[in-house]
Amino acid sequence: MLRMDYYQVLGVSRDASDDDIKKAYRKLVFQYHPDRNPDSKDADAKIRELNAAYEIIGDADKRHSYDRLSWGDEPRAAAVDPRIILDDIEQKLFDEGRKEIFAIFMRHVARVREELGVIRERTLREQGYDSFLEPVVAARASEILGEFVTEDMDRRKQRLVEVATDMLVSHGLAKRSDEREIRSLRSRLKERFHKGRLHGVASALELFYERR
Numbered sequence: 515m516l517r518m519d520y521y522q523v524l525g526v527s528r529d530a531s532d533d534d535i536k537k538a539y540r541k542l543v544f545q546y547h548p549d550r551n552p553d554s555k556d557a558d559a560k561i562r563e564l565n566a567a568y569e570i571i572g573d574a575d576k577r578h579s580y581d582r583l584s585w586g587d588e589p590r591a592a593a594v595d596p597r598i599i600l601d602d603i604e605q606k607l608f609d610e611g612r613k614e615i616f617a618i619f620m621r622h623v624a625r626v627r628e629e630l631g632v633i634r635e636r637t638l639r640e641q642g643y644d645s646f647l648e649p650v651v652a653a654r655a656s657e658i659l660g661e662f663v664t665e666d667m668d669r670r671k672q673r674l675v676e677v678a679t680d681m682l683v684s685h686g687l688a689k690r691s692d693e694r695e696i697r698s699l700r701s702r703l704k705e706r707f708h709k710g711r712l713h714g715v716a717s718a719l720e721l722f723y724e725r726r
Contacts, residue, residue: 520567520580528581532574539568566684570677579677582610596685603678604706610674611710612717618662619718626722629654633719634726646723648716655715663711675703 521528524538542564544550548557571577583606619626633654637647679700682688688695 520571523563523567524571532572535568535572539564539572566680570680575673576677576680579673580681583607583674583678583681596682596687599685600682600687603682604703607674607678607703607707608710608713611671611707612714613710614667615659615662615711615714616718619715623722626718629658630719630723644726646720646725651716651719652712655712655719659711659715671704671707675700675707678703 521530524535524542526535526538530538543561546554546557546560546564548554548561551557569576570580583603633647633650634644636650636654638644640650641647679688679696682699682703683690683696688699690696
């Protein structure tokens with residue numbers, strides 16, 4: 515899988531302690547600082563790279579989110595089209611949202627069966643016979659989703675989206691100086707996570723659906 519290895523940027527392992535990460539960052543900043551390398555054309559870029567890495571894995575919450583969104587254990591051998599990276603991140607956020615809500619519904623089976631009754635009634639009214647009619651299911655999922663999403667869940671979503679946005683900006687999907695582009699990218703990622711949640715509701719309902 516694709517990934518941006520901020521651990522590799524700082525020269526630490528994935529199980530490095532917070533203190534080890536901080537020490538590595540300070541050492542590298544000291545080593546590559548433009549003031550110490552006045553003849554280096556790459557010093558500024560290196561410092562920006564170090565800062566971007568430390569901003570993510572130097573923060574406990576962002577590091578946890580980054581690890582959940584990481585691409586795998588092997589570094590990429592060659593540059594990858596940023597659009598592929600975007601697709602990969604969007605899929606991961608979708609999956610995070612789907613799994614989150616699916617797990618909740620699996621703890622509320624009685625509610626799942628109740629919702630299937632509502633969906634069955636609406637489907638019969640719309641088409642005259644019973645089936646797992648996806649537009650009806652999607653509409654009902656949108657209606658009830660808010661009952662199950664807690665503030666903690668939304669804070670977790672926000673952390674994942676912020677980390678994903680930072681990762682994508684570092685790959686050129688938006689300019690750091692263009693707040694409008696960044697807001698648009700962030701909004702797109704939030705929507706993908708939301709769609710994953712809706713799909714999680716639908717997946718739980720489909721698991722218990724029986725045609726009559």
